[in-house]
Amino acid sequence: MELRRFRGLFESGAMSLSEIAKETGLNRRTVRKYLSSEGPVAPPRRAAPGHGRRRMVDEVAPLIDAMLRSEILIKGAVVHERLVAEYGFTGTYQRVKLYMQEARPRIAGDLGISPGELAGLHRRFEVVPGAQAQVDWGDEGQILAHVGIPKIYSFHMTLSYSRDPFCCFTTSQDLATFFDCHRQAFAHFGGVPMSIVYDRTKTVVRRHVAPGEAVPLHPEAVGFAGHYDFDIDVLAAYRPTGKGRVERQVLIVRDHVLAGRSFSSIEELDSAFNAWMPLRRAKTHGTHGEVIGHRAIRDHMALRPLPTTPYVVTQRHLRYVGKDCLVA
Known part of the structure; x- marks a missing residue:
């Protein structure tokens, strides 16, 4: 300039x-x-990389720098979107993201912003095979209302290393159904991951506590995890990016399995997911760059073995008993 x-x-x-x-x-x-x-x-x-060849992103580097100076925590996807819409940029998002990884700390230093103030940025993490799965629910609404089923939910478990998914459909989110879906997922994967990530659902957490305090776990969740030998990892409060793999999978299943189709039973919903699974596993994942099915083989081989007997979860409730033996 x-x-x-x-x-x-x-x-x-x-x-x-x-x-x-x-x-x-x-x-x-x-x-x-x-x-x-x-x-x-x-x-x-700005020095051009390698033998004097200028990158396409270098042409818009001053614009990116200006956006970062205006908002140091601006997302790379937003910057790329604005460059394409407002300046006719034809480069890829990955080029913009890589440039921003170098430019953000440099500009933060120019602005006198400490590294601690950049803590709001999310750094993607990876795990070793078999180390982790993430669990979430999806609310699929009234897709079976025409056959007298008022509400349908989708249960999702995604292996974090490979992004290999499992999904089944239910009419309830109660304790017994929740952990029955876990048993189906373990059978589907052929083993148990070392840890499972949850949000603060009432089937895992007894009550909500302030950030930083120990989370009281539901006794049935503790018993189930102990029987199948996995650790419960409850997300801290205000951690929306903590289980992005499974949250993304909820949307993918909704778009690729449910959208534009009609079903007449839960069995048809489950069959539709199972029929789509080979297509998903044949995809090359955009983040780890490998075919999901190939990476899933390593993930499955590292899972812990299933116990010989299943753990049956039961609902337990305390009730007051009066002197006249009347149970409340």
């Missing part, structure tokens, strides 16, 4: 440093440096 044309305006007082910085998308200190009498008239150009 040439600053020569702004020097006269700055020296005459027609534009301030802040106004020039906003106009050029540069940091105020950078503008002061290059508009001072002893400084050069323009900041040095």
Whole structure:
């Protein structure tokens, strides 16, 4: 960005440093440096990578820098969307994301923002095979209302390493149904992951507590996890990205299995998911870059073995018994 044309305006007082910085998308200190009498008239150009070849993202780098200076926590997808819509950018989102990974800490340093203030950013994590699964519910509404079933729910368990999914459909989210779906998922995968991630559902957590306090687990959840030898990992409060793999899977199943179709029973819903499964496993996943089915083989082989007998979850309730033996 040439600053020569702004020097006269700055020296005459027609534009301030802040106004020039906003106009050029540069940091105020950078503008002061290059508009001072002893400084050069323009900041040095960004070095092009490898043998002088210029990347497509370098052409919009000043625009990206300006967006980051305006909002340091802006998402890469938003930046790419605006570049495409407003500036005709034809590069990929991945190029923008990679550039932002380098530019964000640099610009944060220019703005005097400490690394701790960037903690709101989410860094994707990966796990080893068999280490983790994530569980969530989907509310599928009244898709079977025409056959007298008022509400349908989808239960989802996704293996975190491979993104290999399991789904089944139910009419209830109660305790017994919840863990019966777990047994079906374990049978589907052929084993048990080392840990399972949950949100603060009442079938896992006895009551909600303040952030930082120990979460009291439901005794049946503790007994079930002990029998199948996995750890319960309850997400901390205000952690919307903690189980994104399974939350994304809820939407994928809704779009690819349910959308545009009619069903007359829960069995048909389950059959539709099972028929779609080979198509999903044949896909190359956009994040880990491997065919889901190939990666799932390693995931399944690392799972813990199923116990010889199932654990039957039961609902237990305490009731007051009066002196006259009347049970409340």
